[in-house]
Ligand SMILES: Cc1ncc(C[n+]2csc(CCOP(=O)(O)OP(=O)(O)O)c2C)c(N)n1
């Protein structure tokens with residue numbers, strides 16, 4: 001990590017932090033920093049383990065931590081989260097245990113999916129977090145369906161759909177926004193514009209001025225937010241959720257981000273990114289931006305910063321040790337949960 005001095009300062013005043021996070025803004029902003037460090041630590045360790053052949057695949061969310069942590073903290077247990085490719089940290093912040101997630105990354109016998117899903121595709125029903133779809137964009141319309149079902153059942157809650165810049169070119173994005181707008185579905189669309197869809201830069205993805213602007217034509221209010229400014233992101237998500245909860249219909253937020261790692265462990269960005277991309281992106285590092293703000297506001301000092309990093313390291317190491325000591329799923333488990341015992345139908349309805 002670079003020194004905090006080299007990142008863009010966060011502009012939030014104490015009044016703005018209070019407006020975004022509420023009266024316990026001090027505690028919430030330090031808690032957010034802890035989660036961001038955990039996400040960063042996981043990404044670093046897992047990318048290394050993938051290179052060592054200890055996990056099969058990994059997709060990092062480095063640079064997207066402010067969005068993930070703000071979404072995890074600003075949503076309520078009633079909400080449902082439909083992730084794009086990089087929102088696993090949202091599940092952890094909402095209460096999915098780190099240990100269970102790491103078992104999933106190793107696909108061992110304690111992985112709830114018993115190794116049948118690719119690493120980074122956790123599902124966590126207990127925190128209303130649906131497994132990510134590798135098929136780009138499909139979750140957008142699924143989230144709209146869930147939002148409509150919640151409304152029909154008079155269940156409280158907003159469906160939150162995440163997707164990348166590339167996904168805004170997929171059919172499901174357009175179908176999802178249109179259905180949501182026409183039917184007034186309680187859904188928040190969160191576009192993580194990290195400026196790359198594997199090797200395709202966002203300038204080649206669209207001629208729209210912003211991705212948020214695409215929402216307007218469907219009648220969905222859309223706004224672009226600096227996705228590396230924790231206070232701006234939290235304030236935008238909390239505000240949108242409150243309006244949607246009150247029945248004002250769907251909204252879209254575009255979070256402007258910088259992808260600072262390869263697309264996944266199967267990618268080599270040196271083949272297509274400009275040589276100075278990573279250096280340019282560093283100034284927008286959301287973790288260092290919040291860290292530097294906390295240091296400046298005396299909510300963090302050298303000692304507490306080191307302690308938080310050590311805690312994260314220890315938690316991740318412990319989870320990895322535990323997963324590596326766990327047996328793989330039993331071969332016979334491959335047919336578990338596949339077939340439900342049913343009786344043959346006794347009558348065909350309507351005949
Ligand atoms: C329907 C479909 N088309 C193509 C792919 C291959 N693919 C996997 S990830 C990806 C890019 C996604 O970019 P973006 O939506 O910006 O998300 P990011 O990876 O940047 O988070 C593509 C094209 C896919 N998985 N599904």
Ligand SMILES: [Mg+2]
Pocket residue numbers: 164165166192193194195196197198
């Ligand atoms: Mg992208």
